[in-house]
Amino acid sequence: MCGIVGILGKHEVSPQILDALKRLEYRGYDSAGIATVHRGQLDRRRAVGKLINLSDRLVHDPLPGKAGIGHTRWATHGAPTEANAHPHQTGPVAVVHNGIIENFRALRDELTAQGAQFSSETDTETIVQLTSRYLAQGMTPVQAARATLKRLEGAFALAFLFDGEEDLIICARRGSPLCIGHGEGEMYLGSDAIALAGMTDRITYLEEGDWAILSRGGLQIFDAEDQQATRPAARIAVESVQIDKSGHKHFMAKEMAQQPAILKAAMEQYSSADGSDVTLPEGLDFANVDRLIMVACGTAYYACQVAKYWFERYAGLPVELDIASEFRYREPVLGPRNMAVFVSQSGETADTLAALRHVRPHIGQVVSVVNVVTSSIARESSFALPIHAGPEIGVASTKAFTAQLQVLALLALRAGRDRGRLSEADYAARLDELRSAPGFVAQALDREEEIRRLTESLSQARDVLFLGRGVMFPMALEGALKLKEISYIHAEAYAAGELKHGPIALIDQDLPVIVMAPHDPLFEKTISNMQEVMARQGRVLLISDAKGLAEAGEVPQALQMPSVPDLIAPIVYAVPAQMIAYHTALHRGTDVDQPRNLAKSVTVE
Numbered sequence: 001m002c003g004i005v006g007i008l009g010k011h012e013v014s015p016q017i018l019d020a021l022k023r024l025e026y027r028g029y030d031s032a033g034i035a036t037v038h039r040g041q042l043d044r045r046r047a048v049g050k051l052i053n054l055s056d057r058l059v060h061d062p063l064p065g066k067a068g069i070g071h072t073r074w075a076t077h078g079a080p081t082e083a084n085a086h087p088h089q090t091g092p093v094a095v096v097h098n099g100i101i102e103n104f105r106a107l108r109d110e111l112t113a114q115g116a117q118f119s120s121e122t123d124t125e126t127i128v129q130l131t132s133r134y135l136a137q138g139m140t141p142v143q144a145a146r147a148t149l150k151r152l153e154g155a156f157a158l159a160f161l162f163d164g165e166e167d168l169i170i171c172a173r174r175g176s177p178l179c180i181g182h183g184e185g186e187m188y189l190g191s192d193a194i195a196l197a198g199m200t201d202r203i204t205y206l207e208e209g210d211w212a213i214l215s216r217g218g219l220q221i222f223d224a225e226d227q228q229a230t231r232p233a234a235r236i237a238v239e240s241v242q243i244d245k246s247g248h249k250h251f252m253a254k255e256m257a258q259q260p261a262i263l264k265a266a267m268e269q270y271s272s273a274d275g276s277d278v279t280l281p282e283g284l285d286f287a288n289v290d291r292l293i294m295v296a297c298g299t300a301y302y303a304c305q306v307a308k309y310w311f312e313r314y315a316g317l318p319v320e321l322d323i324a325s326e327f328r329y330r331e332p333v334l335g336p337r338n339m340a341v342f343v344s345q346s347g348e349t350a351d352t353l354a355a356l357r358h359v360r361p362h363i364g365q366v367v368s369v370v371n372v373v374t375s376s377i378a379r380e381s382s383f384a385l386p387i388h389a390g391p392e393i394g395v396a397s398t399k400a401f402t403a404q405l406q407v408l409a410l411l412a413l414r415a416g417r418d419r420g421r422l423s424e425a426d427y428a429a430r431l432d433e434l435r436s437a438p439g440f441v442a443q444a445l446d447r448e449e450e451i452r453r454l455t456e457s458l459s460q461a462r463d464v465l466f467l468g469r470g471v472m473f474p475m476a477l478e479g480a481l482k483l484k485e486i487s488y489i490h491a492e493a494y495a496a497g498e499l500k501h502g503p504i505a506l507i508d509q510d511l512p513v514i515v516m517a518p519h520d521p522l523f524e525k526t527i528s529n530m531q532e533v534m535a536r537q538g539r540v541l542l543i544s545d546a547k548g549l550a551e552a553g554e555v556p557q558a559l560q561m562p563s564v565p566d567l568i569a570p571i572v573y574a575v576p577a578q579m580i581a582y583h584t585a586l587h588r589g590t591d592v593d594q595p596r597n598l599a600k601s602v603t604v605e
């Protein structure tokens, strides 16, 4: 996901913009750039790779100016090259952009036919070419920017900077978040409030379709119909600590270690004063719900897959699951008594947001489980349930995942009680089990050194297979995703019972097979599947508890987890899934916090 920043400052802005871009690094990027206006002249510096390259560039080739825009690019159209890096500039206008211009080819053809010379492969360049043409026709910067916005289709957060305009930035939001920061005689803009932390905590969030004119002395906001609009300025407590690894080698390591405290905090946030009940927003009601529709992407989708077992087991509520990018294209049948639940750490994932917007007109209760309470998904839900995990910087989701599970489990138990499926005694017993999760997660984290040793051989593998049954099947999927996304080893997961329907052909002495099997009601069946693998020399690593390891007998490799109640096993077994990936990646020397090709939040479809 790209990141954009803009500053109308009292001092040279390049260093401040660079700092703001560093706060956006967590989103993932492969090039960056800054443009400023100095003595009426637009100029820019861009660099491929990490921000250090741009910083070096600025040292050798300074970029003066007190008005500027900056960008971290996650390549969509065109390779990560300097020519494709933002800001894009044509004549008297420069632009930075997060999103995708879906009609860029038609615009490019139209502009080329009128003599425009393109210097990049990007969709974004059509924006500056179009604005430049409107300026050449005599429009003012505001008129030219507004005319340009009318021609664009797709998703964007944009900022425009103009030759000769040292107290003007124009920005726009359609499908990608954008916020304005209010300073003392300064004005800022950023893709999120984190970018502006350290400069201001007074933030105005633009609404969908808004565009705005910024000057040091003020802000004018217009809605999608060009009507002047007022948007509130709130104080956003953006912990600047999230930039700090707190002594850990990686943000991912810090965030894994934070899990016990975060799970405890999530439990407290949703517990009544005496701990006997789950407190939910007023009006969120399961009594008349006939079906749950759960939609998410990636790790958040696996959280939904685990939750399906909980809602059906503890609440007797049928659950339909969908990967967000598939959901609305299958023309789902939606009813007024359905409840839709969208799970998203960032709250900005384009596919998940699009799915939410698809159901809104048809479903009464649209619930989101999010980590960013100011996000689009949170703001467009009927009920937003924060997971209180704090900013998650590592691209691979860890603490957000277990916090999502904790909140979803609370939701499922409350649904069970409200629908009369859980007696008060069972409800209280299950809540006690959830309250014990942080302690067991801490015990799982204590196995780190053993996991580090176990992954030494794994780091040489070409392929890895994860197996699990029941709630451990989505945990196997999550383990495979974690390993893939940070170690770049191909990994996949199968329901253990599915192995003999084909995938068992893959088994040989070179294939590590990680079996996730707490001693639960499906343990024996899973161990049978594991023995089918061992009979074919598969390199098994069994993750189980003391009872399970004792019953499983001799295995090539074993990792012991604490013995835990069935309800919280997925939360606890997330730890080995995360740590196996983390230490394998360390052995392989990959970029753990910002893996190649990945972005922290995918705000393009």
Ligand code: AGP
Pocket: 297, 298, 299, 300, 343, 344, 345, 346, 347, 348, 349, 352, 395, 396, 397, 398, 482, 485, 599, 600, 601, 602
């Ligand atoms: C998780 O490790 C991945 N980085 C990715 O699958 C992520 O879970 C997915 O993109 C969804 O993001 P969201 O939770 O912010 O919507």
